[in-house]
Amino acid sequence: MLVPTLTWNASTTSSPHQALGPFYDLRELVLAAMLAALAGAAGAAAWLYTSGWYVTFMTGNTERLVLEHFKGEHVIAFGALATVLVFVAGVITATLARVYLWRKARHGATRVMTAATIAACLSDMFLVAEGDAFGVAPVMCLAFGLGALNTSISRRGEVVMPLSYMTGTLVKIGQGIALHVASIRRWGWVPHATTISGFVAGAVLGGALFSNTGTHHSLLALAAISLIISVATWFLDHHGFIADDVY
Template sequence: MLDSCRNMTLACALSALAGYLDGIGYLHLGGLFVSFMSGNSTRLGVSLAEAHWFAAAQTIGVIVTFVIGAAAGSLIALGRGGRRQTWLLLTEALLLIGSALAYTFGWPTVAVGAIVFAMGLENAVFEVRGGAALGLTYVTGALVKAGQLLGAALTGSASWEWLPNLLLWAALVLGSTTGALAYLHLNLSAVWFAAAAAVVLTAIVAAWDK
């Protein structure tokens, strides 16, 4: 899925967008992630062990919303018709605009819910039939793949094939740093920049799909 310059560029841009929103969500939710459900699953287990029921319920809500978003993304990606990436990105952009508007009107919980839903949906951008997809909002798999391919490179094969996966990780880190800085200055209003970026990406992909 990272076998072309176009796919690599889009994947890194979306990973950076996910990192940006995760940086915002992490600070706003006090340690919960809006896109990294492995971390939230660990947080859930710890909350249950410590009998912190409200924190556990909040974490479950985030995880369920993410899964529903992923299911919705899959329905779009695997449905009939063309321009599936365009429709997915347009839906994500509208969700982020809705999130920013919800915060503006004093509904921060709705705003966060829309972000989490959008993050689940985003992972379907590179989905193919059979359910295989490139994870864009989490990079554990990308780091494992980078390490495996780096090991192969040291044996004389796949010399640079590890680099795209490392770039995917770097994009998410850069995005999360930017998102955290934006949140510290703008609170959830920082989502407007993510919404604008999603609109731009939608327009670019729509042009590619012609």
């Protein structure tokens, strides 16, 4: 009787060491931590800018778009819906751009994020009236950019390491620690812990910028940081691209 076998190649194998998890190599792990830090900084800036509106927490926004109606806060509910839709639009845009524009590198999503942070800064300067609590346009720009950024670490169109979805990352860390203790798979929690550490570091940076520089300057600083990370991403990712990692 013939027994079916699986043939593995560069597109189906994961990293050479369990401590790298879904990453190809150490360079991609560092890249994910940097991009997660950018996501954390952008999320912190948006939250402080609006005094409590998340652009990284789509689970909460999905609940708010329903539950706020029960409180009579219809405008807030529609705002949550808009945030979710714009976030998804960012994912769609970055994915299509990857398919048609930058098939040989993943750093293009960071370009979209950089453009979104610049747009957020400019819209806050020119579209938000003096005395307004906050502007909708800057928040939507950041949500769009974060949706795009989350597509960065993908394999054949599937995200293998989300950069702002910390609930799932915490689940992976917990599972990895349990499997490590049970001696089933060691160090599988390390890449996820690295990513969440980058996210937390970015949140600290974003919070510090907003608290010490004010709204306009903090969004400008965020755009500058995103531009720097975009350049760094090109060096980290472009030359190390895996040829088989295509759609």
